[in-house]
Amino acid sequence: MTDHHAAAPPAGPVPWKKDFALKLLADMVRIRRMEEKAAEMYGAGKIRGFLHLYIGEEATAVGALHALSPEDNIVATYREHGHALVRGMDMGAIMAEMYGKREGCAHGRGGSMHLFDKATRLFGGNAIVGGGLPLAVGLGLAGKMQKEQRITACFFGDGAVAEGAFHESLNLAALWKLPVLFCCENNLFGMGTAIERAESQTDLCVKAASYNMPALKVDGMDIVAVHEVTKQAAQRVRAGEGPLFVEYQTYRFRAHSMFDAELYRQKAEVEEWKTRGPIHTFSARLKAGDKLTEEEFLALDASANAEVDAAVAFAEAGTWEPLEDLLKDVHTPAENAP
Amino acid sequence: MSRKLSYREAMREAMHEALTNDPRVFLMGEDVGMYGGTYAFSKGFLAEFGPERIRDTPLSELGFVGAGIGAALGGMRPIVEVMTVNFSLLALDQIVNSAATFRHMSGGQFSVPLVIRMTTGAGRQLAAQHSHSLEGWYAHIPGIKVLAPATIEDARGMLAPALRDPDPVVIFEHAALFNMEGELPDDWSVDISSAKVRRAGKDVAIITHGGSLPKALAAAETLAAEGISAEVVDLRVLRLLDTATIAASVAKCHRAVVVDEGWRTGSLAAEVMARIMENAFFELDAPVARVCSEEVPIPYARHLEEAALPQPEKIVAAVQEMLG
């Protein structure tokens, strides 16, 4: 069993105005509470199938997505509840989708691994490891060909790096200088396989460089660093420099999915990484900089819990899609063709 | 009025027209640009439409088919050319798990208006890895349409409605047809939903598609000389099968032979036979027969390849056996 020792927790002043900082903190807490409730509802049998939680990695999605524009395209993976929420999706629609209810964002057809939202240009979760990468390249190609300002951000894990799709997509994007931001959330494990047991080259930025693609590395637990680096990267891509690769070094505090016994890592390692947890370290830095009081934290935590309870109530009250609609939308009805 | 045209020129004309009429249309695939297309379908396009819209790709079928899907999601109308169905196996994940699935799985939010063209079939001594006929695999997948243009008219006419279709359309072009010449009527517009009776008859219905159509017509000619009137039905659309036309032809002839270059087990022929059994059971005077490729990796040597593939003589024999 290899050890991945956690560095010192993120620290230092937060160079943001208070309301912006609290907005990001609130988003992280909303994700955390939503994911905890999802775990509970899975245990209660309300959510079934597979469920991959984002607890521990919140800083990456919140920091990165707040550095992008609503017009940008987002392609994600099956660990995408946090991304969907920060992108602006209603928590009730997410919870209802995990319940399989008709009121879910995909009418209960996708479930936890396939959240879609046309309004926020979230082109889905994807249960195929690396499945989203070629799609992101295509979206980038369409954007470039239609001279649009939007860029495409593609989130994927360290596991996807081993797929052929990773090699083919990065090469295509670099070859055609497409406006694609490759956001690799390296949480050190591809399901139960530590990265050093899957990759001959574990420095992912070196991989990206082999396609002549500029690459940046950032502490995925430090929301300040994540946000600033992503903002800079997005500007370069938007300016037409071509694709860019960002490696967010992060860690998930819970099992790969519900449930695995986590035989592949030591409990001590998890505890060690928890000391670098994104929420409590950010709160501490804000408090130290007089940008957050305990009451304010409790208030935003309470509002997060209220939002979660409302989302659960919305999902519980949801209905099942009628069987008559089973075959609806296998094809696109003529009237609402794109 | 009509004019003489080869299958290749007809498809080339169709693509040229699509690229000219709609700026969202672009062609992407291996050697479609500088090389002019492996089978010269896009010769001269690069010079005329430029590298943005005639994109040579690296040998990354999963990558560029996925990119085609993404571009379609992004508002373009891509034509992705996969050199042959044999290489498309590398891109099957993107076609099955993304292209075919997006519309339904997203609860109707996203459509994928994409056309994928690929060559198929054997007969040119390319040996097992380059001689597959796997249309049946694609015709199995809900969410996409599958076409098999076998005539000059269809080669010219099918691309336009395929590009207009909001969902993915896969077009199989049989390698043996490219040099075939024929008359193209002035009004060549066609649908992409129905089968067509290419030759009327009353004693037996020979149901086939793509590269096997010329073989079926040749067999019908031989049978006519023996006083057997064979009807030849060109499926044209492999998903969604035009069951009504198939059933009507069986109802007229009461006997049917299905010709399909795929291997018989779990083949498209098997599906056509099931449709006949479900919809025209009481019309049958004899069990439906089929002429498929032998269940063997298609061999290189000419005599072996010919023995492995459906041939007019095998079709004639099947009909004679049936009429007893």
Next chain:
Amino acid sequence: MIEFKLPSLGADMDEGTLLEWKVDVGDTVKKGQVVAIVDTTKTAVDVESWQEGTVHRLIAEIGQKMPVGTVMALLLAAGETAPAGVDAGGTPRPASEAAPAVPAAAPAAAPAVVAAAPGRRMISPAARKHAEEKGVDLDSLTGTGPHGAVTLEDVERAAAPRPVPTVEKSAAEKAAVQQAARAADMRKTIAAAMSRSKREIPHYYVAEDIPLAKALTWLQAANAQRPMAERLLPAALLLKAVAMALKRFPELNGYWRQENGNAGFVPGAAINLGVAISLRQGGLIAPALLGADGKSLTQLMQELTDLVKRTRAGSLRSSEMSEATITVTNLGDQGSNSVFGVITPPQVALVGFGRIAERPWADNGGLKVLPVVTASLSADHRVSDGHRGALFLIELNELLQRPEELDK
């Protein structure tokens, strides 16, 4: 009181076994705290509590296997005191909502069976094949299958002797209607069988004139010592002779069978002579005299008489109808000089006897008048050749010249 239930522990897991409690009565439990370790089919897993409170009672025991949803422990919510004497039994109640009660799937639209084109009757292939074999005329049948299609069962019912439908009419009228219906049905059955025979069986014909002087004088002498009721007819002699002759010509006694693609002769297991019996109001049935070669003339005569009576009364057993291995038709004393019959499929031969009559007969240079019968053989050229057929008739002739040996 808060019930702590065994949570669902994975997509493919319905129950778990408690390995270890991580808390004890009186401990306070915080949200997300691991309270137990449970073994699933895959592996041992830490189970956390999502509710907060103090442990009031641990219900599940170590090693207990239980379905998901079983109440494992009871917690007191913050500030709640234990109600006196309450001993909430931990009844295992799967909390997980049963699979959503969803209305039964709309039945997939059964593919509408396309009704046959007008004018084209809907007849199942099995029915078509059986009708041809049994010589049942399909046009006369109304189908009971889907959409009025004629099924195999419809044909089988038509092939077996039919109970004639009763109509409220006088007895005589009813009998007449029955008779007419039966005769009409019979005519159609015979027509179908005979046309199939001519279509499929390449007949060849051979004939032989057989002098019966010795045979008839022997018969008359035999009848003289017999009571009238046991009196023998010449037919009995002829049938016995045919049966004896067939023992040396098995290729005339059996069936032409068509089984999955290959067809061929199947020799009869016994010599069962189908005796053509005409019905009084027209029509013909050929029930079988089973094992004729092994029976005495007296037995044959009795069985023949009984067969004729039951045939004319319409009460034949179905086995008698279908077990003949060859047919013998005898025109009797009202018949013509000779008869060359049509083989009854699937048999492969038919023996015909004309009227026994006085005929001029050359006998070593002189001319005599003798009772003579013309015996004929129609046979299936796929199975035997004229040469063998002729030898059979010659054997028949010799047997009839030694009548005394036939009565064994």
Next chain:
Amino acid sequence: MTYSEIRAVALATLLSIAPEVEVDELRDDRTLRSQVDLDSMDWLNFLLGLHEKLKVEIPEADYAKLITLNDVVTYLQKKLGAA
């Protein structure tokens, strides 16, 4: 037994074998077997019926004398008379 009584018995026996016969159309002086379709089996059963009802022996040798209905009745009358 009188002639007509014997004739009645003969006709009853005939009907039991050939129920479709129109008895009143029968001509006594015409060959019986040309008016009624009786094969050798029927003829034997007809004579057997007379033998059982009238207890009269009819040897095969006498068959040639029994051509018309009249022949049959007078033959029986003679046999009965003598008995």
